[in-house]
Amino acid sequence: MELDKMDENDWKYHGEGNKSLVVSNHARVLRLLKYSTEDTTEQAFRHIQNIVDYSQNVMKPLLGEKFVHNGEAVKLPLDFVRQLSLKVQQERPESRCDKVMDTFSGCALCLPNLTQLSCCCSREHRPPLCIEIKPKCGFLPSSRHVTKEIKHKVCRFCMHQHFKVSSYCFGKGHWNNLLNKQRMSLAIKHLIEEPQNNFKIFKGGECIYSCKDDADVLQDVDELAQHLRPYFLPSGSLMNGHQSSKVVLNELIQVIVSALLSSWDPRKTHLSEGRVRCEASLLHRDLLRNTNHCLPKDCVLDKILGTQMLDSLDIEGLNPLFKRVEQHLQDFPKERSSLQIDGPYSQSFLEKIQNCPTEDDGSIEYAVGKVHQYRVAMTAKDCSIMITIATCGEEDGLDQSLEIQPSKPHFTYSVSILDLDPKPYESIPHQSRLDSKIVNHYLRSTLPNNQELANQSVFLGWDREGEDCTLVFHPV
Numbered sequence: 001m002e003l004d005k006m007d008e009n010d011w012k013y014h015g016e017g018n019k020s021l022v023v024s025n026h027a028r029v030l031r032l033l034k035y036s037t038e039d040t041t042e043q044a045f046r047h048i049q050n051i052v053d054y055s056q057n058v059m060k061p062l063l064g065e066k067f068v069h070n071g072e073a074v075k076l077p078l079d080f081v082r083q084l085s086l087k088v089q090q091e092r093p094e095s096r097c098d099k100v101m102d103t104f105s106g107c108a109l110c111l112p113n114l115t116q117l118s119c120c121c122s123r124e125h126r127p128p129l130c131i132e133i134k135p136k137c138g139f140l141p142s143s144r145h146v147t148k149e150i151k152h153k154v155c156r157f158c159m160h161q162h163f164k165v166s167s168y169c170f171g172k173g174h175w176n177n178l179l180n181k182q183r184m185s186l187a188i189k190h191l192i193e194e195p196q197n198n199f200k201i202f203k204g205g206e207c208i209y210s211c212k213d214d215a216d217v218l219q220d221v222d223e224l225a226q227h228l229r230p231y232f233l234p235s236g237s238l239m240n241g242h243q244s245s246k247v248v249l250n251e252l253i254q255v256i257v258s259a260l261l262s263s264w265d266p267r268k269t270h271l272s273e274g275r276v277r278c279e280a281s282l283l284h285r286d287l288l289r290n291t292n293h294c295l296p297k298d299c300v301l302d303k304i305l306g307t308q309m310l311d312s313l314d315i316e317g318l319n320p321l322f323k324r325v326e327q328h329l330q331d332f333p334k335e336r337s338s339l340q341i342d343g344p345y346s347q348s349f350l351e352k353i354q355n356c357p358t359e360d361d362g363s364i365e366y367a368v369g370k371v372h373q374y375r376v377a378m379t380a381k382d383c384s385i386m387i388t389i390a391t392c393g394e395e396d397g398l399d400q401s402l403e404i405q406p407s408k409p410h411f412t413y414s415v416s417i418l419d420l421d422p423k424p425y426e427s428i429p430h431q432s433r434l435d436s437k438i439v440n441h442y443l444r445s446t447l448p449n450n451q452e453l454a455n456q457s458v459f460l461g462w463d464r465e466g467e468d469c470t471l472v473f474h475p476v
């Protein structure tokens with residue numbers, strides 16, 4: 001990419017979240033942050049470089065080399081950024097327009113366009129399909145610091161949804177709690193039927209299925225099936241419209257499940273029986289009771305879950321340690337940098353996480369290690385997964401090929417994790433207050449009567465080495 005020859009006409013609006021707006025060309029995306037214009041260019045560049053360092057040195061070792069693309073901080077011509085901002089404005093969903101993209105610093109994060117496959121081998125030249133899912137966290141905490149019994153019964157995610165409904169900020173569906181292929185498939189089926197803001201599907205890099213707020217995006221499952229038909233049905237198929245829609249959607253679901261559970265070593269599978277589950281997941285209680293729970297080791301879900309579980313103390317156990325760090329920083333302000341409170345996100349930051357004592361020995365090292373672990377877990381609880389697939393012939397000899405059934409076409413695929421930004425140290429007191437509000441609200445208003453919300457949810461969950469966990473696929 002020649003930075004001095006950037007032309008806004010080569011880039012198009014791709015999507016956005018709370019913190020950033022993304023534009024794409026075929027091979028790359030530029031992720032431009034939405035944040036304070038008070039920052040100087042140097043601060044803005046540092047901020048983006050921090051994101052790159054954090055992805056590369058902290059999240060990549062934890063989540064796996066093959067899933068994480070850290071990207072590169074770039075400095076773009078200001079004129080290009082301003083023109084780009086004008087160009088994309090009309091494409092932005094209204095709900096995101098309360099924030100503006102940074103047009104002052106010219107700094108951005110350049111990443112591979114994960115909706116495309118870098119080695120697209122498809123002989124039939126069908127554009128790749130990409131499915132994006134945001135897995136949230138809903139495992140029940142086992143920390144002895146938890147004071148409210150309800151937190152051992154209902155996951156924080158479910159309680160948060162109740163809180164959001166009451167705060168009028170709930171506009172999206174969600175799915176949580178995942179066990180085995182059968183339940184995962186069922187959950188994905190529900191997601192497709194009612195996408196709300198749960199997931200997105202891209203074809204050839206274009207978003208073709210998403211939440212209502214995204215303009216020009218399909219809402220009709222049959223239309224989606226039309227898009228998918230060439231990938232999953234032989235060209236001469238005589239099946240009628242409705243039948244073929246069902247078949248192609250089922251095939252899509254199988255591909256998604258296979259990619260999510262794919263592991264380098266299929267022999268390594270966690271098999272265990274569950275103990276306690278989120279009580280809000282009423283929808284599939286019978287299914288939960290009657291299934292074996294397995295999650296292949298090293299699959300993307302296992303990696304994300306393992307990182308989410310670095311939040312081992314719960315915010316209730318973490319908050320006193322945060323206060324210990326604050327007190328220490330007041331007494332020894334110069335230690336802020338050696339303790340790496342605001343980074344740099346280097347190898348030694350990761351070591352502080354990995355070498356944190358297992359028991360509280362009263363040290364500042366323990367407190368800082370736990371605070372860093374909590375922040376990393378928060379990042380893993382807010383990331384997204386992108387599964388990109390393309391059809392290929394058996395003769396293509398790919399490293400990663402998904403075989404649904406031997407007679408069906410093979411797919412080559414890649415699985416990536418995105419949105420791996422550091423969560424601010426300063427947000428911990430807010431998280432603590434929010435936790436109390438969420439739990440109190442749930443106890444006050446919804447316990448006797450929470451059937452309705454629970455029924456809207458699709459719960460997916462699993463166990464990991466005997467621990468009861470839930471991973472929640474949530475709005476993207």
Ligand SMILES: O=P(O)(O)O[C@@H]1[C@@H](OP(=O)(O)O)[C@H](OP(=O)(O)O)[C@H](O)[C@H](OP(=O)(O)O)[C@H]1OP(=O)(O)O
Nearest residue numbers: 017018019134136160378381382423427474475476
């Ligand atoms: O708090 P949550 O669980 O609702 O997560 C927020 C996300 O909401 P979601 O529930 O995924 O729709 C929220 O996503 P949306 O704006 O809803 O797309 C952000 O990702 C937010 O992170 P940040 O403050 O931008 O760093 C997320 O906040 P934190 O991860 O900082 O808590």
Ligand SMILES: Nc1ncnc2c1ncn2[C@@H]1O[C@H](COP(=O)(O)OP(=O)(O)OP(=O)(O)O)[C@@H](O)[C@H]1O
Nearest residue numbers: 015016017018019020022029111112113114115419
């Ligand atoms: N490397 C990429 N390749 C393709 N699409 C991407 C890439 N990075 C981001 N996107 C798209 O842009 C959207 C917004 O990006 P991202 O999730 O990083 O924003 P965010 O503001 O950090 O989100 P959040 O609201 O979770 O904080 C994503 O949902 C995804 O569809």
